[in-house]
Amino acid sequence: MTNNTMTPEQSPLGKAVQYQDHYAPELLFPIPRQQKRDEIGVDGSALPFAGVDLWTGYELSWLNARGKPQVAIATFRIPADTPNLIESKSFKLYLNSYNQTRLDSPEQLQAQLALDLSRAAGGAVTVSLLSPQDFAREQVRELAGEYIDDLDIEVSDYHPDPARLTADPAEVVSETLCSNLLKSNCLVTGQPDWGSVQIRYTGPKIERESLLRYLIGFRQHNEFHEQCVERIFVDVLRACKPTALTVYARYTRRGGLDINPFRSNSGEPAPENVRTARQ
Secondary structure (H helix, E strand, O other): OOOOOOOHHHOOOOOOOOOOOOOOHHHOOEEEOHHHHOOOOOOOOOOOOEEEEEEEEEEEEEEOOOOOEEEEEEEEEEEOOOOEEEOHHHHHHHHHOOOOOEOOOHHHHHHHHHHHHHHHHOOOOEEEEEOHHHHHHOOEOOOOOEEOOOOOOOOOOOOOOHHHOOEEEEEEEEEEEEEEEEEEEOOOOOOEEEEEEEEEEEEEEEOHHHHHHHHHHHHHOEOOHHHHHHHHHHHHHHHHOOOEEEEEEEEOOEOOEEEEEEEEOOOOOOOOOOEOOOO
16 A cells, blocks of 8 residues: 655655565555645646656666566556556665566566556556566667757746746747756755756747746746646646646666656647656
8 A cells, every 4th residue: 555645845855765575565655636736727627738748767776586686667657647656766666676586577566557557646557567678679869859959048937937938929839849958956855956948839939938938937846847848838728828838857777766847738648758868
């Protein structure tokens, strides 16, 4: 059984812990998504987006039935409509609890991971494993789109303000804009989280300087990755009124995990889990 959902401050974040190296699903720490969605005026029963949180686990190891260590890279897909997100340090501690755990096969591990994570998230989580024989297939690819980071702007405030966002209703476009300048901070510890973001939309043309100032405004903002992406989505949707919108961010890894939230109202499928150079 996993912990009941509690507040981020009650999580293992920022606290000394003793690592467990035998299977311990109770380490997973769910946090209700609705707590932060209330802040941005999102009704959990009528989400303005669909999406998924793509996690990559690079530090996954266990023992086979004869005690020999095994390794793999794991991809986890947690739907955005699950009631809970999973706090990242607890996720890391949970994965490490397999280090001295004997399993009959990778398939047994995959099934157990999916079961435990689905229970914690409150919905169906998909797990895939990449074996060492397939590591050479791993790709590095930057987010597709037009990067706006070279715009010569002056910035003096580092908190997200949707009032900065402007769009021209007289010019309707379809375009994809990207930035590598996304930085936010952990909600609990204040440690920096570095990321790249892709915004694809159809609608009134977004004034690019205003978008870049808005994105840089997250630099001193404390929120989890998933919450930042949902805030960006809602702010752009309300301020710029696109008819279709997708926001996708890829954050650099911490503790062997990266988190890559994807939110969209355009009906497009979630992307492949392809890392960027910084990941």
